[in-house]
Amino acid sequence: MTFRLHNFFRSSTSVRLRAALNLKGLDYDYVAYAVRKGETRTPAYRTLNPAGLVPALERADGQVMTQSLAIMEWLDETHPELPLLPVDPDGRARVRALALMIACEIHPLNNLRVLNYLGETFGADEGALKTWFTHWVRTTFDALETTLARDAATGRFCHGDTPGLADICLCAQVLNNRRFDIDMQDWPTIAAIFGELDACQPSRMQRRTISRMRLEWYERTLPCTMWTSRTPCLKERDSRKNRRNCVISMRRSSASISCRCGPSATT
16 A cells, blocks of 8 residues: 655654654655645645644545544554554553653644744744743653653663654654754753664664655755655755645655656656
8 A cells, every 4th residue: 555645844743654654664655745835724735634734644545644643553553563552551551651742742832833823923033932942842851851761661762672653753853843953961861762763774673775865955954764754856956946746656765756847757
C-alpha cells in the first residue's frame, strides 16, 4: 500500500508522521502545502480534512486519516513490524504518557494558528511570541526531563534502546524549538536522546536505505532523513514558490518526483 501524505515540511505534526512512515519503511507520496499561504484552508483541502490542518494521510482505499498520534497508532496496529510501542501494557502506557506530554501540553499552545492569533488579535511581536513559546516548552520539558532522568526504563531513547512513539514526538518538538533558539542545556537527558536521534543513520535503524536529500532553500540544519525525509521538485531549486505544486513519491531507494511545475524526475 502506498499512502499520500498531505503535509507541510516544517509542521511538527507532519515531522512526526514522516518519521513514523520512514521508521516502518512504508512508501508514501509527499504532497506539499504552504500553510502560511492558506493552502490548507481551501475548499479542496477541507474536503480531505475539514479542520484545515496537516497532516492528513490518504489511504489507497480512499479513506483519509487525521491527527498524527491517531494515525501513528493505526500504523502500528496495521503494520506491526518495527513497532512504535512496547509489547507490555506498562511500557505502552509509559510511552504514550511521554508522547502526550509533548503532543497535548506543548503543541496545542504553540502551533502556528495560536501564534498567528496572538499576533493578529493581541499584537504580540516576535519577542512576545518567543516568550510565550519558550514558557510552554519549559513548563513541560522541566517535567519531562525529570521523568526521563529518574526512570530506569529510559535508555538511549525515551524507552529503552529503540526509537518509538515518544521519540518521534520529542524529535519533532526539539526541531520546532530551534525556530525560537531555545537552549537545551537545562535538559541534558532530553538533549542526549535527541542527539541519538539526530546522529542515527537510517540504514542502522531501519535495515533499509533512504536517499539523503536536502532542500537547498531550507535555512536550517536538519537531522537524518529518518525524521524529515523529503526532496524538492526540479524548479524548487530556483524558487520557493513552486514547492506547493510538488507531489513526491518516497520509495525505499529513491524519490520519484511528480511536479505540475515541471517535468518528472527521479533522484
